[in-house]
Amino acid sequence: MHPGTGESDDRAVARAGLTIGVLSVVAKLTAFVREAAIAAVYGRGPEVDAFFLALAVPVFLLALVAGSFQIALVPAYLARRRADGDAAADRLFAAAFGRMLAVLAAAALVMAAAAPAYLPWLAPALAPDTLALTADLLWIMTLFVVTGAGAVAWGGVLNARRRFALPAIAPAFTPLVMAVLLVVARDHLGVAALAWGAVLGTLIEAALVGGALRRLGGRLLPAAGAPDLAPLLRRWGPILLANLLLYGAGVLDQMMAAMLGPGAASAIGYGAKLVLAGLHVATLAIGVAILPAYSDQAAAGDLAALRSRLRRHVLLVAALSVPAVAAAALLAEPVVRLLYQRGAFGPDDTALVAAVLTAYAVQLPAYAAAVVLVRAAAVLELGRALAAAAAANLVLTVGLNAGFMAVWGVVGIALATAPAFLATAVILYVAVMRDSGRTG
Numbered sequence: 001m002h003p004g005t006g007e008s009d010d011r012a013v014a015r016a017g018l019t020i021g022v023l024s025v026v027a028k029l030t031a032f033v034r035e036a037a038i039a040a041v042y043g044r045g046p047e048v049d050a051f052f053l054a055l056a057v058p059v060f061l062l063a064l065v066a067g068s069f070q071i072a073l074v075p076a077y078l079a080r081r082r083a084d085g086d087a088a089a090d091r092l093f094a095a096a097f098g099r100m101l102a103v104l105a106a107a108a109l110v111m112a113a114a115a116p117a118y119l120p121w122l123a124p125a126l127a128p129d130t131l132a133l134t135a136d137l138l139w140i141m142t143l144f145v146v147t148g149a150g151a152v153a154w155g156g157v158l159n160a161r162r163r164f165a166l167p168a169i170a171p172a173f174t175p176l177v178m179a180v181l182l183v184v185a186r187d188h189l190g191v192a193a194l195a196w197g198a199v200l201g202t203l204i205e206a207a208l209v210g211g212a213l214r215r216l217g218g219r220l221l222p223a224a225g226a227p228d229l230a231p232l233l234r235r236w237g238p239i240l241l242a243n244l245l246l247y248g249a250g251v252l253d254q255m256m257a258a259m260l261g262p263g264a265a266s267a268i269g270y271g272a273k274l275v276l277a278g279l280h281v282a283t284l285a286i287g288v289a290i291l292p293a294y295s296d297q298a299a300a301g302d303l304a305a306l307r308s309r310l311r312r313h314v315l316l317v318a319a320l321s322v323p324a325v326a327a328a329a330l331l332a333e334p335v336v337r338l339l340y341q342r343g344a345f346g347p348d349d350t351a352l353v354a355a356v357l358t359a360y361a362v363q364l365p366a367y368a369a370a371v372v373l374v375r376a377a378a379v380l381e382l383g384r385a386l387a388a389a390a391a392a393n394l395v396l397t398v399g400l401n402a403g404f405m406a407v408w409g410v411v412g413i414a415l416a417t418a419p420a421f422l423a424t425a426v427i428l429y430v431a432v433m434r435d436s437g438r439t440g
Contacts, residue, residue: 002118006148010206010239010309010312012076012291012293013286013289013293014289016162016164016288016289017170017285017286017289018285018289019164019165019290020164020165020168020288020289021281021286021426022163022329023165023168023170024169024175024281024285025143025281026169026172027169027170027171027172028170028281029172030172030175031175031177031273031392032339033179034178034179034182034194035176035270035273035339035340036133036179036340036342037182037337038051038182038194038341039270039339039340039342039343039344039345040342040344041084041182041186041342041344042191042344043343043344043345043349044342045266046126046127046129046262047131047190047191047426048066048131048263048269048281049123049263049265050126050130050133050137050191050192051127051134051137051191051194051195051259051264051268051275052133052265052266052268052269053119053123053134053254053255053258054133054134054137054141054195054253055120055136055141055194055198055250055269056250056254056255056269057111057138057141058108058111058138058142058144058145058246060251061107061108061111061145061299062104062145062149062152063243064145064240065100065103065107065149065297066100066104066148066149066152066153066240067102067152067243068239068243069096069097069100069152069153069156069236070152070153070155070156070159070234071155071239071242071243071291071374071375071378072232072233072235072236072378073093073156073157073158073160073232073409073436074156074159074160074291074292074295075231075235075291075295075298075378075384076092076096076231076232076235077089077092077093077156077157077160077232077296078160078292078295078296078299079231079245079295080092080300081160082289083307084300085119086217089437090157090219090228091152091219091223091225091227092228092229092232093157093218093219093245094221094223095220095222095224095225095227095229096229096232097153097222097223097225097437098222098223098224099222099229100149100153100325100400101146101149101150101153101222101372104145104146104149105145105146105177105382106144107145108141108142108146109142111145111398112138112141112142113160113218114133115134115135115138115200116131116135117279117300119131119134119135120407121168121269122255122258123255123259123265124149124248124258124259125258125259125262125440126258126262126265127258127262129309129315130262131311132265132310133191136192137191137192138265139193140192140196140198141198141199142193143196143199144195144199144202145428147199147202147203147205148202148205148206149207150206150209150210150220151167151170151171151202151205151206151209153211154209154212154213154218154220155167155170155209157213157218158209158212158213158216159288159291159292160292161218162292163216164288164289166208166209166212166331167209167288168207168288168389170204170205170208171205173201173204173205173208174197174198174202174205175201176201177197177198177200177201177251178193178194178197178201178202179197180197181193181196181197181200182194182197187234190224191299198415199295200261203280217318225295229376232236234381234383235244235378235381235383236320237305237383238377238378238381238382238383238386239374239378239386240376240386241386241387242377242378242386242389242390243390244301244390244393244394248257249393249394249417249420249421250272250399251265252394252397252401253268253272253397253401253413253414253417254268254269254403256398256405256413257405257410257413258401258402259405260409260410262407267349267352267353267410268356268410268413268414269355269357270336270340270353271353271354271355271356271357271359271414272360272414274335274336274339274353274357275328275360275364276298280406285298286317286368286371287311287336287370287371287372287374287375290313290372290375291375291378291385293309294306294307294309294375294379295379296309297309298379298380302381306376306379307432307433309372310372310373310376310433313372314369314372314373314429316373317368317369317372318365318368319365320364320368321364321365321367321368322365324359324361324364325364326357327364328357328361328364329358329361330365331435332354332355332357333350333354336350336353336354336357337354340353343374345362346428352410356410356414357414358413359411359414360414360415360417362415362418362421363416363417363418363421366418366421366422366424366425367417367421367425369425369429370389370421370424370428372423373425373429374389374428374431376428376432377389377428377431379431380432380435382431382432382435384431385427385428385431385432385435386428388427388431389424389428390424390430392420392423392424392427393420393423393424395420396419396420397416397417397420400419401413401416402414404416404418
């Protein structure tokens with residue numbers, strides 16, 4: 001690859017990342033509206049514990065299955081498109097989408113049906129009434145999982161075609177609809193208004209993203225046909241494990257916080273939402289933007305250039321995350337007070353959630369590096385490295401959470417994410433560089 005071409009492509013990646021980042025910030029800001037509405041109505045009461053627990057499980061399921069499908073789809077779709085044209089790439093997507101949707105629908109039903117069995121084990125400190133409410137909400141959230149899967153899958157095709165803007169902004173509708181429905185239908189639906197709002201919001205999101213793909217001539221419906229899915233499936237399985245690295249820790253945090261008693265899961269929920277909305281946006285934007293670029297470079301066989309670019313990207317996103325950590329430490333309490341401290345949410349709640357937010361922010365440099373490294377490992381089909389990183393992250397998360405929460409309570413759970421992500425980022429970096437050096 002000519003140096004000028006690489007520099008030009010890096011500028012294109014940067015522009016795409018900036019576009020995705022700005023639009024994602026706008027979308028995430030709407031989540032503040034939802035969180036503020038919940039805080040004003042319920043504070044950190046048992047209804048909020050039930051909702052956050054019922055939200056954490058399906059969001060994790062959607063991120064694990066549909067999110068990993070999207071990451072695996074982009075390199076496979078672009079390789080098929082390069083070799084055989086748009087129609088062949090669209091047939092690959094339709095066949096793979098059908099399989100993903102079937103897996104996800106079955107998993108969502110199991111998630112809801114088995115809830116009475118696993119919820120007492122996951123959250124033993126919550127009252128039986130709270131667990132029963134969580135189980136009821138999970139049945140509603142099965143629809144959220146299925147409708148969200150369409151939006152994620154269709155957004156993956158748009159990203160592969162380097163149409164990044166709409167998939168980045170479309171998620172803004174879901175928290176807005178949830179907040180509106182809570183305000184107007186709380187008397188009739190109670191906290192279930194939030195669950196039904198999530199379903200309706202993802203329907204709107206899917207309609208927007210699917211409509212854009214259809215206008216480009218893409219396929220929306222799943223197909224029963226079976227073109228050669230091996231290149232996609234070789235990536236999808238390991239990336240399922242990689243998404244355990246990126247998303248499983250959050251679910252474990254939520255569940256282990258529930259062991260500390262009422263209100264702890266809510267504190268984790270509020271604090272984590274602020275970090276994910278305000279700080280992870282930039283790194284996730286880069287993750288989406290770099291995936292097509294890495295895929296094209298790997299397909300061209302230019303692995304030495306890919307290794308060089310990866311080093312630059314890892315250093316850049318980690319360095320940019322350091323000021324974000326400092327800003328979070330300085331601004332956590334005033335931001336939480338501004339957004340949440342009203343109604344049932346008091347000063348003690350503000351202090352606790354601010355401490356959780358600050359502790360979560362410490363993970364940002366390692367998390368940012370991991371986002372980039374997971375994409376590179378996916379493109380290079382490093383399944384063993386992804387599996388090892390995911391396993392290390394889960395083991396470290398459980399062990400460090402248990403140790404830190406014994407000392408610092410719910411704040412310790414948030415703080416434990418930093419060393420867990422640092423270890424897994426190192427594992428991925430060594431594996432990717434070793435592979436790129438050997439084959440490049």
